[in-house]
Amino acid sequence: MASFEAEGRADLMARFCGPLPVAVIAGILGVSPTDAGRFGEWADDAARLLMSGHLPTDAWVRAAESFVTMQHHLAGLLSARRTAPADDLLSVLVQAATDPSGQLDMAKAVSYATAFVFAGHKTTTDLLGNAVHLLLLHPDTLAALVRDPSLAAAVVEETLRRDCPVPGTSRVANVDVAIGGVMIPKGARVFVLLGSANHDEAVVEAPSRFEPGRPDGGEHLGFGRGVHFCLGAPLARLQGRVALSVLTQRLQGLRLASDRPVQFRQVTMFRGPVSLDVAWDVEVQGSSA
Ligand code: HEM
Structure with missing residues (x-):
């Protein structure tokens, strides 16, 4: 018999299902496979802001820090797509957040990208x-x-x-x-x-x-x-x-x-x-x- 208890509390969702949704949404956005793992960790941390009823203060702080780190990382990827568009969702989001005069609203682009990471993961x-x-x-x-x-x-x-x-x-x-x-x-x-x-x-x-x-x-x-x-x-x-x-x-x-x-x-x-x-x-x- 194999059991997650016996394997030291590895979790079914983490082992079989958890990595799947974040890897899929990361691929669609255009986040590299090596970065997808970090996105999973940030998104898990940041999800605690939305998904946890009660947390100790240090956990709230860590969740907020992860949220901001993820947003900075996304801003960097979006900036790169501005100069070198690719066939991915980040490039589409850059277009959607750029006005007719060519001005990019970075806050809007980051908020779209963050919404996709969350909506498509947990x-x-x-x-x-x-x-x-x-x-x-x-x-x-x-x-x-x-x-x-x-x-x-x-x-x-x-x-x-x-x-x-x-x-x-x-x-x-x-x-x-x-x-x-x-x-x-x-x-x-x-x-x-x-x-x-x-x-x-x-x-x-x-x-x-x-x-x-x-x-x-x-x-x-x-x-x-x-x-x-x-x-x-x-x-x-x-x-x-x-x-x-x-x-x-x-x-x-x-x-x-x-x-x-x-x-x-x-x-x-x-x-x-x-x-x-x-x-x-x-x-x-x-x-x-
Ligand atoms: C089982 C998985 C999912 C469930 C149960 C779910 C559920 C929902 C629900 C209930 C809404 C409507 C929210 C509202 O009316 O206030 C919504 C909106 C949305 N979902 Fe999902 N979702 C899932 C997966 C996904 C995935 C995989 C993505 C992205 C790839 C995604 C992207 C979005 C977006 C962008 C919206 C906002 C649409 C809008 O406001 O026009 N969702 N989702």
């Missing part, structure tokens, strides 16, 4: 963590996925509905508006619970049930709705499908290694397990989706 890692957790709680579904890896797409969709990685977002009311009998005044900030909408009994039958392929699950709000609908949805779906197929093919006999309840991060904006203790019987090398 969310996808949490999608994988939540999906694996749900599969481990539903061994019949896991066995069906092992038999037929094409079910991974349905598992990704049902995870986005049942345990969405971004359960909440915020909006500011442009006008006075009444919703469900409550008057929301113009200018009010509203915290919108996408995760709650995904469990609306009026839309989804027995919403807590994890049922990939269910007929009423397709209208979920896991990627938001409207003009701000997630730009990275196709990429996240692809990464989820590939990672789940490969993981479940390679780690045969995958199961939870302890009865301890899985801890989720104590924040309302993002949902994902802090860690998963798992065990498996055999690791098959070289299988791919």
Whole structure:
């Protein structure tokens, strides 16, 4: 039996899934593979600013420092793209932040690039963590996925509905508006619970049930709705499908290694397990989706 406990608390997401989303988004941005690891560390540190409820002061300071270091590094890469554009997202962001007179708004370019690093990293890692957790709680579904890896797409969709990685977002009311009998005044900030909408009994039958392929699950709000609908949805779906197929093919006999309840991060904006203790019987090398 192999277990992450036995291997000294290496983490499933870090070993199989954590490096994947950051390497993918770094590649799309045009960050070199050697730099991608540093981006992962900065982004992990900086994510604590957004994702941790309570931290000791020195951890807040380290998170803030990592955030600023990453932004300076991105500014350097963006400046380089200005003089030597490449076929990558950083070069596109330089164009998007340059006005018709040729003036580059560096703050805007850095903020776009930072948004992509965050939006394309932790969310996808949490999608994988939540999906694996749900599969481990539903061994019949896991066995069906092992038999037929094409079910991974349905598992990704049902995870986005049942345990969405971004359960909440915020909006500011442009006008006075009444919703469900409550008057929301113009200018009010509203915290919108996408995760709650995904469990609306009026839309989804027995919403807590994890049922990939269910007929009423397709209208979920896991990627938001409207003009701000997630730009990275196709990429996240692809990464989820590939990672789940490969993981479940390679780690045969995958199961939870302890009865301890899985801890989720104590924040309302993002949902994902802090860690998963798992065990498996055999690791098959070289299988791919
Ligand atoms: C499972 C993974 C992901 C989830 C659950 C997710 C979820 C979301 C949600 C709910 C929104 C809407 C926020 C709002 O309306 O306030 C959003 C927006 C966005 N996402 Fe994702 N996302 C994921 C992956 C990605 C990836 C991989 C990228 C980039 C490659 C990305 C880039 C963005 C961007 C740029 C926006 C802002 C769009 C806008 O404001 O017009 N996301 N995402």
